[in-house]
Amino acid sequence: MRLRALLDTPSLGLRLLGGEDELDRTVRGVMTTDLRDPSRYLSGGELVLTGLAWRRAPEDSERFVRILAAAGVAGLAAGEAELGSVPDDLVAACAQHRLPLFSVVEDVSFASITEHVVRQVSSERAGDLAAVVDRHRRLMTSGPTGGGPEVVLDLLGSDLDLRAWVLSPTGRQIAGSTLAGAGPELSTELAARLAGEHLAAARSGRRGPHRVTLEGAGGTFSLFPIRHDGRDLRQTLLSDWLLAVEADAGDWPEERLDLLHGVTQLIAVERDRRDAARTVRRRLAQEVLELVQTGAPPAEIAARLRVAAPVLLPGLGTAPHWQIVVARVEWEDGDVPGGPVAQSLLEEVLVDPGTFGPEPSDRIAVAHTGDEAVALVPLPVPDEPGESAAVGLHAAELLSVVQAPLGRGLADDGRLTVGVSASVHSAEGLRGALEEARHARRVAAARPGRVCAAGHEELASHVLLLPFVPDDVRRAFTARLLDPLRDYDRRHRAELIPTLEAFLDCDGSWTRCAGRLHLHVNTLRYRVGRIEQLTGRDLSRLEDKLDFFLALRMS
Numbered sequence: 001m002r003l004r005a006l007l008d009t010p011s012l013g014l015r016l017l018g019g020e021d022e023l024d025r026t027v028r029g030v031m032t033t034d035l036r037d038p039s040r041y042l043s044g045g046e047l048v049l050t051g052l053a054w055r056r057a058p059e060d061s062e063r064f065v066r067i068l069a070a071a072g073v074a075g076l077a078a079g080e081a082e083l084g085s086v087p088d089d090l091v092a093a094c095a096q097h098r099l100p101l102f103s104v105v106e107d108v109s110f111a112s113i114t115e116h117v118v119r120q121v122s123s124e125r126a127g128d129l130a131a132v133v134d135r136h137r138r139l140m141t142s143g144p145t146g147g148g149p150e151v152v153l154d155l156l157g158s159d160l161d162l163r164a165w166v167l168s169p170t171g172r173q174i175a176g177s178t179l180a181g182a183g184p185e186l187s188t189e190l191a192a193r194l195a196g197e198h199l200a201a202a203r204s205g206r207r208g209p210h211r212v213t214l215e216g217a218g219g220t221f222s223l224f225p226i227r228h229d230g231r232d233l234r235q236t237l238l239s240d241w242l243l244a245v246e247a248d249a250g251d252w253p254e255e256r257l258d259l260l261h262g263v264t265q266l267i268a269v270e271r272d273r274r275d276a277a278r279t280v281r282r283r284l285a286q287e288v289l290e291l292v293q294t295g296a297p298p299a300e301i302a303a304r305l306r307v308a309a310p311v312l313l314p315g316l317g318t319a320p321h322w323q324i325v326v327a328r329v330e331w332e333d334g335d336v337p338g339g340p341v342a343q344s345l346l347e348e349v350l351v352d353p354g355t356f357g358p359e360p361s362d363r364i365a366v367a368h369t370g371d372e373a374v375a376l377v378p379l380p381v382p383d384e385p386g387e388s389a390a391v392g393l394h395a396a397e398l399l400s401v402v403q404a405p406l407g408r409g410l411a412d413d414g415r416l417t418v419g420v421s422a423s424v425h426s427a428e429g430l431r432g433a434l435e436e437a438r439h440a441r442r443v444a445a446a447r448p449g450r451v452c453a454a455g456h457e458e459l460a461s462h463v464l465l466l467p468f469v470p471d472d473v474r475r476a477f478t479a480r481l482l483d484p485l486r487d488y489d490r491r492h493r494a495e496l497i498p499t500l501e502a503f504l505d506c507d508g509s510w511t512r513c514a515g516r517l518h519l520h521v522n523t524l525r526y527r528v529g530r531i532e533q534l535t536g537r538d539l540s541r542l543e544d545k546l547d548f549f550l551a552l553r554m555s
Contacts, residue, residue, distance in 0.1 A: 019100030395455030
């Protein structure tokens with residue numbers, strides 16, 4: 001489409017401020033950004049929408065426009081909501097660089113302009129696939145007669161013979177083709193691997209589509225990011241969907257690539273609409289969290305829970321039990337707030353990875369504050385005495401499937417830690433559950449790794465204490481007990497450390513320990529005697545056994 005066509009649609013609220021001689025430029029896409037330098041996200045031909053949040057001083061305008069012009073964008077549309085009107089310095093900069101400039105009236109959303117441009121561009125380039133945009137309204141409608149992303153994926157399959165899936169950043173399948181004979185479903189394992197490859201490629205700065213060939217996958221996949229704004233990648237990477245296409249896009253003509261990029265923009269609008277639908281649940285979680293943290297009376301919290309339960313579990317007759325899950329995302333430079341990222345991640349992670357579609361997340365309410373997100377997870381209780389209760393969440397299983405892809409997205413500068421409380425059956429228990437989940441998360445944070453979780457069951461164990469021992473105390477304690485044994489093992493290959501570990505693991509049983517190590521009991525007694533001689537400790541005493549046990553755990 002041509003830029004001048006935008007002025008022929010009054011409902012878009014666009015007014016031309018400069019560049020009338022350049023209105024025959026072709027628009028190939030649209031992007032919304034408030035980054036000071038969005039060049040890495042531009043490929044040329046875009047209509048750039050901006051709210052002007054990047055402008056801190058008049059001289060910023062020339063630099064911003066120069067970057068857009070160098071990237072070959074088609075035009076710039078600036079919203080009037082931030083400053084009331086488009087500043088003169090921006091008008092002058094666009095004139096200097098011959099960049100067409102539009103203003104957008106305050107009551108027209110960027111989403112409306114995006115939808116219009118995507119629809120026009122896609123219809124012009126799709127040829128026989130114009131049905132994609134003709135059915136755009138149906139795509140965006142949820143419900144039994146709607147369609148959602150499956151409509152577009154079916155058209156890709158029927159008209160281009162492409163198998164495609166919409167995946168979450170953890171690899172959960174959001175949508176897939178519903179056509180008969182479309183082939184086998186994408187396995188959970190393969191979907192997680194594809195998500196990991198996508199996250200790793202995006203963090204490396206490579207532009208999509210990312211082409212990957214995985215061992216045992218049976219072919220090449222092309223991964224298209226589904227995002228439509230220019231925010232810092234770390235703010236959206238761990239929440240944005242991706243489009244996985246079973247094909248090698250490396251030799252595709254430009255027209256086909258344009259079509260797939262148009263499809264991702266359509267799905268991005270759907271992603272944002274579904275995200276907006278979580279607003280009520282997020283607000284409920286925020287209200288409950290504030291009541292709990294400020295020490296509100298249990299009756300007031302219980303009243304709020306009675307409001308939340310029907311929203312989270314429609315049709316449930318009995319008030320549920322609840323669990324609290326706390327997550328924290330931290331970036332090493334501290335420039336990106338982790339709370340919203342952790343919120344989006346919890347809304348995804350708390351859904352069974354084998355569950356299809358977005359709807360299961362409707363039963364989870366997540367709030368965030370600072371770098372921390374807090375999830376209120378309802379657990380239905382049985383209506384009848386003989387029915388089994390719902391199984392609660394377990395930290396050990398929570399991240400098992402998603403740990404690998406998320407670790408690749410966090411790369412070398414991010415970290416996710418999660419804590420899970422026990423279930424509680426009343427408002428009185430929520431404050432304790434919140435503190436329990438936060439303590440568990442701190443235990444997880446003391447462990448190595450980019451993605452770690454801990455549960456309430458660990459808080460009654462020694463592992464609750466070990467992470468909070470200062471590092472210098474740890475080193476001194478373990479060195480005093482274990483260094484003599486390590487030195488002796490290096491000189492004599494006596495295996496005193498493995499012997500000590502096995503002896504403690506067998507609760508001091510000579511027979512069981514000798515059998516495990518395939519030693520004669522007398523040989524075992526000799527080794528234990530040598531350990532006691534080198535350390536001055538007595539392994540028949542409980543206190544000394546405990547000290548050795550803790551030293552081994554902290555080493």
